[in-house]
Each structure stands twice: as C-alpha cells, then as structure tokens.
Amino acid sequence: MEQIVQEIVAKYNYWVYVILMMIGFYAMIGKRNLVKKLLGMNIFQTAIILFFVSTGVKKGGRIPIVDKYSGLAGTIDPNTIDNPLPHVLMLTAIVVGVSVTGVALAVLQRIYREYGTLEENEILEKVRR
Amino acid sequence: MKTLALLATLCTGALLLYGTKDFPAWGDPQSPANSYLSPKYIEHAVQETHVPNLVTAVLGDYRGYDTMFETVVIYCAGMAVVSVLRRNRSQ
Amino acid sequence: MKQLQEKAKQRQLGDSLIIKTAVRLMVPFIQLFGLYVIVHGHYSPGGGFQGGVILGASFILLALAFDMKTSFKHMSEKVNAILGNLGAAIFIGVGLICALVGGLFLDYSALNIIIPLGPVEWRSFGIFLVEVGVGLAVMSIMVLLYWNISSSGKMDEGL
Known part of the structure; x- marks a missing residue:
C-alpha cells in the first residue's frame, strides 16, 4: 500500500493529465451537443499540451533563455536549463489548436444554418429523412 | 449510451494510468526526453545562432521546416473558414 | 437569453462610454507591445x-468595443488579406x-553571399525575418477568424 502511495506521489503530474484527458474524452464521445464535443476536444488538447511541457521540466532548472556570454563561451550545464524542445513543439501545437477550433466553429455555424440545430441525434434524423 | 461512454473513458484512463508506471519521475534531468537531443541544443544553440532564447532558436532555425508548415496550416485554416462561412451581402 | 439581448439593445449596454474611451486609449499601446514581442523574441x-x-x-478588441465597421476602418478586409498572404510568402x-x-532550404547562413554579415549573424537575422512573417500571418488569420465567425460570414455587424 505504501509503495503504491509513493508511486502516485512521485508521478502525480501524470494523474492530472490522465484525469483531464478523461474529462475531455468523455465529453467527446458521451455528449450529444456538438459544441460540447468541441469543448471536450479542447480540454483533451490542453491535457496533451500539459503532458508534453511537463516532460521538459528538470528539477531546479531555469527557463530556456540563457546568458549570451556564457553561451558563447560554452559553459552552460544542460542539467540547469529546462528542455526547450517540448516548448517549441507545444508552441506550434497551441496555434494549430486555435485554428482547428476556428474551423470547427465555422463548420458548426454552417451546420446550424443548414439544419437549425446542433444536437447530434436531431441532425442525424434530418439527414436520414 | 452514456454508460458505454463512461465505461470506455474509464478503461482508457485505467490503461493510461497503468502505462505511467514506466514513465520517468517528474523533473528527472536524466529522463529520455531530456537526454539525447536537447542537451546539444542547449550547449550549441547560442554559438551557432547568437540567439539567447533557445525556444526561438529551435523554432526558427533548427526546426524551421516544422514552423513553415505550421504557418501553412493556419493559413489553410483561414482559407477554410472563409470558404465555409463567407457569403456576399446581396444574398 | 433573448430578453437579455433586447435589454442590452434598449439600454445600449454594449455602447458604454467608459469602455469605448478605454479601448481607444489602449489599442495603440497593445499594438506597440505586440510589435515589441515580435521584435524582442530573440x-x-x-x-x-x-x-x-x-x-x-487589438483589432478584435476594436471590433468588440465598437462594431465591425470601426475595425474595418482601421484595417480593411483587403489589407488583412494582403498581410496574411505576405506573411506566409515572407517565410x-x-x-x-x-x-x-546555393544553400539548403531554410539554411539562413547561405544568405551570407548576398550581404556579407557573417554566417552566424545571418542565422540570427534569418530567424528575425521568419518571425516577422509568422507574426503577420498569425495576426491576419486571427482577425479573419473573428470577423467571419462572429458575423456568421456576412461581415456587416458582428456581435
């Protein structure tokens, strides 16, 4: 029992992301309203972004902006600077997420204009008819 | 339907939590993500590009291809929104 | 919801003088700060x-506080489209x-042949050029998304 608690405390960050991801996943597959599905997708995306950023953390590390002169002299210890690579990847992922949300909202508006509703089952009924 | 969704969600969550057993602990400097490529960026980026902000250096120079296609993606998103939504004032 | 909208229309809740004045004062500083963030990214x-x-x-704030016509006055649709295309084209x-x-694609040190600044300095400057292009494209697309989605494609009034 104590071992399990220790395991959880040492890796509590993954628990946060998994729970956030579960909230988003449930909203994506369990809700009928399309806007709620979109919100679920955004929550899912936030969980993944947090996960990636947390892989770059080093205990006691500083932000990845270094002193120029010590950088030119080559005296930087990589263990004291956070990993810049996940930050870069997530920077692009955030902007892509914004554009995905924009396109999704546009498509939802178009669906509302065509069918007059955003509930999934009502739309499916109108499509089948 | 809702119970099925809840069940699927809980199964996925349990599988992922089981998977975290093999993940490195939080803030470990020797974890796989921190040990192969990124120390080279941290050590050599300032000498090679004269940019103290390592994120900008990696974003603009080492991974410029990635950033370029990312710009193309948001450009395409703008075009998609215009082509889906835009209507003329006369209609 | 509809009652609230009618109430807002009657009392003109969206047309508060305080909000308009504050936005008018804030917008130039927001734009200056945006340019600073782009240029100082190194x-x-x-x-x-x-x-x-x-x-x-900043442009979305103009369209929110006044109406869409005001934001068109500051940046028309045509200028926005030109800036967006220019941003992607610069990159x-x-x-x-x-x-x-003669270099590789996106290897900025090859530009040293045109203006000899030194290959390392050219890599730094090439990152700056690319950032300006990205900034223009992102600005234009964000404004475009807001205009289209908030007015459902009619581009007349908006929220």
Whole structure:
C-alpha cells in the first residue's frame, strides 16, 4: 500500500493529465451537443499540451533563455536549463489548436444554418429523412 | 449510451494510468526526453545562432521546416473558414 | 437569453462610454507591445506567434468595443488579406532565396553571399525575418477568424 502511495506521489503530474484527458474524452464521445464535443476536444488538447511541457521540466532548472556570454563561451550545464524542445513543439501545437477550433466553429455555424440545430441525434434524423 | 461512454473513458484512463508506471519521475534531468537531443541544443544553440532564447532558436532555425508548415496550416485554416462561412451581402 | 439581448439593445449596454474611451486609449499601446514581442523574441519570451496573437487581439478588441465597421476602418478586409498572404510568402520566400543562392532550404547562413554579415549573424537575422512573417500571418488569420465567425460570414455587424 505504501509503495503504491509513493508511486502516485512521485508521478502525480501524470494523474492530472490522465484525469483531464478523461474529462475531455468523455465529453467527446458521451455528449450529444456538438459544441460540447468541441469543448471536450479542447480540454483533451490542453491535457496533451500539459503532458508534453511537463516532460521538459528538470528539477531546479531555469527557463530556456540563457546568458549570451556564457553561451558563447560554452559553459552552460544542460542539467540547469529546462528542455526547450517540448516548448517549441507545444508552441506550434497551441496555434494549430486555435485554428482547428476556428474551423470547427465555422463548420458548426454552417451546420446550424443548414439544419437549425446542433444536437447530434436531431441532425442525424434530418439527414436520414 | 452514456454508460458505454463512461465505461470506455474509464478503461482508457485505467490503461493510461497503468502505462505511467514506466514513465520517468517528474523533473528527472536524466529522463529520455531530456537526454539525447536537447542537451546539444542547449550547449550549441547560442554559438551557432547568437540567439539567447533557445525556444526561438529551435523554432526558427533548427526546426524551421516544422514552423513553415505550421504557418501553412493556419493559413489553410483561414482559407477554410472563409470558404465555409463567407457569403456576399446581396444574398 | 433573448430578453437579455433586447435589454442590452434598449439600454445600449454594449455602447458604454467608459469602455469605448478605454479601448481607444489602449489599442495603440497593445499594438506597440505586440510589435515589441515580435521584435524582442530573440532575448525574452516572445516571438512571431505570441506577438501576432497580441496584434490580432487589438483589432478584435476594436471590433468588440465598437462594431465591425470601426475595425474595418482601421484595417480593411483587403489589407488583412494582403498581410496574411505576405506573411506566409515572407517565410517561404526566405527559405526559397536560401535555396536559390546555393544553400539548403531554410539554411539562413547561405544568405551570407548576398550581404556579407557573417554566417552566424545571418542565422540570427534569418530567424528575425521568419518571425516577422509568422507574426503577420498569425495576426491576419486571427482577425479573419473573428470577423467571419462572429458575423456568421456576412461581415456587416458582428456581435
């Protein structure tokens, strides 16, 4: 029992992301309203972004902006600077997420204009008819 | 339907939590993500590009291809929104 | 919801003098800060994406506080489209010029042949050029998304 608690405390960050991801996943597959599905997708995306950023953390590390002169002299210890690579990847992922949300909202508006509703089952009924 | 969704969600969550057993602990400097490529960026980026902000250096120079296609993606998103939504004032 | 909208229309809740004056005062500073974030991305947190979003937010703020006509007065649809295309073109153009003068695609140190600044300095400057392109593209697309989605494509009134 104590071992399990220790395991959880040492890796509590993954628990946060998994729970956030579960909230988003449930909203994506369990809700009928399309806007709620979109919100679920955004929550899912936030969980993944947090996960990636947390892989770059080093205990006691500083932000990845270094002193120029010590950088030119080559005296930087990589263990004291956070990993810049996940930050870069997530920077692009955030902007892509914004554009995905924009396109999704546009498509939802178009669906509302065509069918007059955003509930999934009502739309499916109108499509089948 | 809702119970099925809840069940699927809980199964996925349990599988992922089981998977975290093999993940490195939080803030470990020797974890796989921190040990192969990124120390080279941290050590050599300032000498090679004269940019103290390592994120900008990696974003603009080492991974410029990635950033370029990312710009193309948001450009395409703008075009998609215009082509889906835009209507003329006369209609 | 409909009652609330009618109430807002009657009392003109959206047309508060305080909000309009505050936005009019704030917008130039927001734009200046956006340009600072783009240009200073080499030395502090910032860069093309962040600065572009701040620049776009200033125009969105104009459209929110006044109406869409006011934001069209500051940046018309045509100018917005030109800036967006220019941003993407700057990025790809810099990469293409690098390839044309004999280097690899997006290898900025090859530009040293055109203006001899030194290959390392050119890599720094090439990152700056690329960031400006990204900033322009992101600003234009953010404003475009807001205009289209808030007015459902009619581009007349908006929220």
